[in-house]
Amino acid sequence: MGADGRHEIAPRSGVAFTLGRGERLTVIDPCGEQVADLLAFNRHDTDEVLSSGRTLDYASRIYLTTGDPLYSNRSNVLLRIVEDTVGRHDFLLTPCSADTFRIIYGDAHPHRGCFGNLAAALAPYGIAPDRIPVAFNCFMNVPVDGATGAFHVAPPLSRAGDHITFEAEIDLVIGLTACSALQSNNGSFKPIHYRIAPAA
Amino acid sequence: MGADGRHEIAPRSGVAFTLGRGERLTVIDPCGEQVADLLAFNRHDTDEVLSSGRTLDYASRIYLTTGDPLYSNRSNVLLRIVEDTVGRHDFLLTPCSADTFRIIYGDAHPHRGCFGNLAAALAPYGIAPDRIPVAFNCFMNVPVDGATGAFHVAPPLSRAGDHITFEAEIDLVIGLTACSALQSNNGSFKPIHYRIAPAA
Numbered sequence: 001m002g003a004d005g006r007h008e009i010a011p012r013s014g015v016a017f018t019l020g021r022g023e024r025l026t027v028i029d030p031c032g033e034q035v036a037d038l039l040a041f042n043r044h045d046t047d048e049v050l051s052s053g054r055t056l057d058y059a060s061r062i063y064l065t066t067g068d069p070l071y072s073n074r075s076n077v078l079l080r081i082v083e084d085t086v087g088r089h090d091f092l093l094t095p096c097s098a099d100t101f102r103i104i105y106g107d108a109h110p111h112r113g114c115f116g117n118l119a120a121a122l123a124p125y126g127i128a129p130d131r132i133p134v135a136f137n138c139f140m141n142v143p144v145d146g147a148t149g150a151f152h153v154a155p156p157l158s159r160a161g162d163h164i165t166f167e168a169e170i171d172l173v174i175g176l177t178a179c180s181a182l183q184s185n186n187g188s189f190k191p192i193h194y195r196i197a198p199a200a
Numbered sequence: 201m202g203a204d205g206r207h208e209i210a211p212r213s214g215v216a217f218t219l220g221r222g223e224r225l226t227v228i229d230p231c232g233e234q235v236a237d238l239l240a241f242n243r244h245d246t247d248e249v250l251s252s253g254r255t256l257d258y259a260s261r262i263y264l265t266t267g268d269p270l271y272s273n274r275s276n277v278l279l280r281i282v283e284d285t286v287g288r289h290d291f292l293l294t295p296c297s298a299d300t301f302r303i304i305y306g307d308a309h310p311h312r313g314c315f316g317n318l319a320a321a322l323a324p325y326g327i328a329p330d331r332i333p334v335a336f337n338c339f340m341n342v343p344v345d346g347a348t349g350a351f352h353v354a355p356p357l358s359r360a361g362d363h364i365t366f367e368a369e370i371d372l373v374i375g376l377t378a379c380s381a382l383q384s385n386n387g388s389f390k391p392i393h394y395r396i397a398p399a400a
Contacts, residue, residue: 053294094253
């Protein structure tokens with residue numbers, strides 16, 4: 001941990017940690033154009049998990065930003081976005097995985113991706129790989145063509161030092177990565193920083 | 201079951217059944233403008249389930265139609281769309297639920313919705329409510345504004361007799377509803393028909 005309370009997630013890796021009710025998690029892109037996949041589980045019952053389908057339904061928007069709540073599969077608010085210097089994140093796509101690299105990139109010996117990194121980091125909390133849903137992909141830029149429904153993965157809009165801050169509404173287990181997919185990060189793999197602030 | 205092998209799902213209800221590898225499921229909108237939420241689980245290991253995030257990622261499109269595969273959370277193809285007379289379905293939103301009606305419609309005594317209907321129908325297969333992900337919402341029309349990310353639930357484009365047909369790539373448990381949300385069905389609740397054809 002750095003002097004200012006920052007933790008670093010190395011390129012193409014991931015971590016898991018607990019976040020208490022009222023605590024704030026700030027996810028920082030230290031170099032710019034780097035995605036961080038975020039998952040959240042109810043710490044006291046990890047069958048309750050972040051749900052893109054419920055969150056988008058209640059927001060009536062696919063792009064979320066400051067003020068928007070992130071709901072669970074039981075329609076409880078897990079996190080709320082309280083600051084956001086970027087304003088473009090993705091909540092449509094699952095974490096990249098060995099399958100992503102095999103199917104989309106055609107890699108013969110694929111990296112385990114954010115999915116594998118999250119699975120390894122969440123295992124000590126008793127969370128199985130099958131329980132990993134669509135992540136909230138901080139800084140991931142996926143413009144959708146409304147007419148055709150086609151989308152593509154564009155370079156993130158985040159610049160060095162940009163951040164997004166979430167406040168926990170219940171006690172959580174968080175999974176967080178420095179994303180492993182070339183396309184999502186404009187062709188290079190960089191670290192992600194994060195900081196936890198106590199409840200007000 | 202009707203003389204032509206059609207089953208009927210009554211308005212605001214749901215069913216579950218098995219679908220064998222190679223069998224074809226046709227979902228029919230008999231009256232027009234009626235949505236049917238579809239779920240699919242690996243029959244031999246129900247922790248493997250339909251994944252919107254993986255399917256959309258591999259398709260690079262939010263609107264799916266004939267030829268498109270529907271993937272599981274383990275990146276296996278569960279179903280493939282082999283016929284589609286409508287061409288507009290939704291794969292962003294979770295099944296409507298008591299929470300949907302409470303949060304979006306403000307109902308004091310909400311209906312259990314497609315979520316409750318699916319949970320009840322899937323219980324005999326040992327599938328818990330927490331395992332219900334984003335459904336493939338046949339005939340649901342959710343236009344997205346690409347610039348702002350805003351979307352709304354518009355009347356389905358399906359007319360009486362329109363259908364979509366899926367072929368099973370592995371043995372499945374299917375959940376299927378006649379959707380219970382007013383907005384999704386242009387203000388009225390109608391039945392859904394379905395038919396199963398044997399493997400070729």
